[in-house]
Amino acid sequence: MDPLFVGGTMLRRGLLTPGNPVRIVRQFAALGRWGFGLAGELRQAAARSPRRIAVIDEQGQLTYAQLLDRAERLASGLPVAPGERVGLLCRNSARMISALIGVTTLGADPVLMNTGLSPSQLATVAKDQGLRALLFDDEFAERVALVEGVEKLSEERVEELIAGAPPVPRMPPPERPGRTIVLTSGTTGVPKGARRPTPGGFRPLCSVIDRIPLRAQERVMIAAPLFHTWGFAGLQIALALRATIVLRRKFDPAAVLDDLVRHECTGMIAVPVMVQQLMELPVASAKPALRVVAVSGSALPGGLATRFMDRYGDVLYNLYGSTEASWASIATPADLRSAPSTAGRPPHGTTVAVLDEAGGPVPVGEVGRLFVGNEMLFDGYTDGASKSMHEGLLATGDLGHVDPSGLVFVDGREDDMIISGGENVYPAEVEGLLADLPQVREVAVIGVPDEEYGQRLAAYLVLREGETLDPEAVRDHVRRHRARFSVPRDVIFLEALPRNATGKVVTRELPR
The missing domain is CATH 3.30.300.30 (ANL, C-terminal domain)
Incomplete structure (x- = not known):
């Protein structure tokens, strides 16, 4: 059934529309050579739609061809060897995307650094992750000063590397694809590095866009930080859809609302606190034409889902997941209307189980430990540790229950009870x-x-x-x-x- 599911979902989301035969061949050839990681997704988008606007940020805009050119030039100029780790301490921008993909193009591993890390945390993470180099926005220069033993690449230095590198029209894939490392939230201690898996085909994308109906060539505001699991996932989805990505370095609710209207965004990737802050603004005369607002990263506060949809329409989708599990369930607007606190239902190819301490299933409606299984579970922490598993299912660290209709509810963290x-x-x-x-x-x-x-x-x-x-x-x-x-x-x-x-x-x- 998977080929039918994948084909049907791609057709419904506009990924199988007719086009220039030569470009379509190049598009799928790029995926065949580079795979379904960020480097492959950018190349397939540039092959199919080279002149389409890929990114709009506060500095301007870049087409897919221009974004790929910057990423390849940077990859050829970075003082880094394949297999080494490169930290990225950057706000949301086209520069961050080109740096991220440039690092993976080289076959090095990008480590996405939380912009909220203190100087001491930053130094500890750099040491723990064994960074070879650190690319950073200039605003973090003082924080970076404490980091020792790494090549420090400022905005100016990165631009020099890109400008000084010759065009690389057909850069070959690395022997070992770069693997992205996302840091855990670190709300209770020093963040750990989690190795993200590379999708093995179209199914992971289709599992998400089947429930969250983003379409090919949409204009999507990614408000969630790109270093965050959900912001990173939004980037993966947007590149696969050949979307136009709208970015703003820092989240400001009034400015974001203006961007949504001005750039005619139909989709938005955010974390719940951003939606909450948008609701605190006065009702605007010009509303954005949003079809999809997809949130993840923390629980929706009580009543927020209903209030938001009353103002903006039934466009809110809530993905429950984690850095380690990717996703577990997705709540649609209909789910949130019927139960505003629900985490939704598992998408295609995902299993959610509620187990007791002995690993046995608990009765419907009773609280237990939440476990999830899908093909995008993380590959362990960079320090060699992992999380509790049970028969192929990963412990989320949360407690929850499933109601008689199959809706998943998260009742809290195991260590919070x-x-x-x-x-x-x-x-x-x-x-x-x-x-x-x-x-x-x-x-x-x-x-x-x-x-x-x-x-x-x-x-x-x-x-x-x-x-x-x-x-x-x-x-x-x-x-x-x-x-x-x-x-x-x-x-x-x-x-x-x-x-x-x-x-x-x-x-x-x-x-x-």
Whole structure:
């Protein structure tokens, strides 16, 4: 059935439309020679649509032919050997894409560095990953100063390498394809490097675009950071679709909304906090013509999905996955209308299982450990470690359940669950409850030590401008809807939650 599924999905998404026969032959020949990694996807797009605009950023725009030329020139000029690792500390830009693909074209391994890393974290990651070189945006020059033992390539130096390299019309594929390394979020410690697999064909792409209906040659704003698993996945999808990618170095909700309208974007790749910030803007007179807004990276706060679709239409899709598992399930607008907190259903070729501590299945509706299987599971961490597996399925590290209709729900992280007075308590459940309060802008709930009960919950709330809320009113709200052991002992009001560059709350920075 897979050939029928792949062929049908490609046809529905506009990937099998007629065109210049010579270009089509070159397109598939490029995939045959280079494979389905970023280097191959850029080459197939440049072969089929060389003059199509590939990227629009704050510096201008590049066609697919121009983007490929920059990537190949950089690959020929980099002071790096195949198999070595190159860090990329860059914001979203055409420069980052050409650097990323240039590194893989050479057969070196790009390591996507989180722009939110501190100088000491950056130095530690560079050492742990054994970087040979580090390409960085000029704004990070001071941070890079602490990194030792690597070739440091500034924006100016990269441009010199590209300008000084001769055109390479038919650069051969490397003996060993470059492998992209994505860092884990590092919200509780130093990030680890996870080796991303290279797709072996069209099926992984089709599994996603079957549920998230992005089409060939769309204009897609990738707002999620390209160093993040979801931003990186968005880039892979966009190149495969020969889309025009719209980028902005930093996320600013008003500027992004303007870009969506001005560049006539029909798709958007984002993380949930970005959608939340868009909703805090006044209703604009000119709305973007969005068909698809696909989010991933963290849970959707309570009620956000419904509010967003009430304003922008039923265009929101929520992908639940991780750096290690790629994807586990995808929620469509219909799923989110029926159950706004759902993570959706597993796409084609993906299995989700809810297991108990002994590895046995739990009854429908009961909470257990979430495991996932698909062909894009990561190849382990760069330090040689991996994650728990059970009969070919990877542990996500999350707890969840599946309802009678087959919808997946994530109830929280395994290591977030607390035991209060002998009862299991899930902070995420209380977070969702408090997020529904009209006065609350954002909320985080964690477990803290307690002398009497062992552990209790602490709630951190950021209120909307002009709103007030009493701590006891917060506790009363939880008492009315949950058991007494779910009531937070501490209610703390903050100006903002500490978040990393991908919008995840950094719990270790919450005041205790």
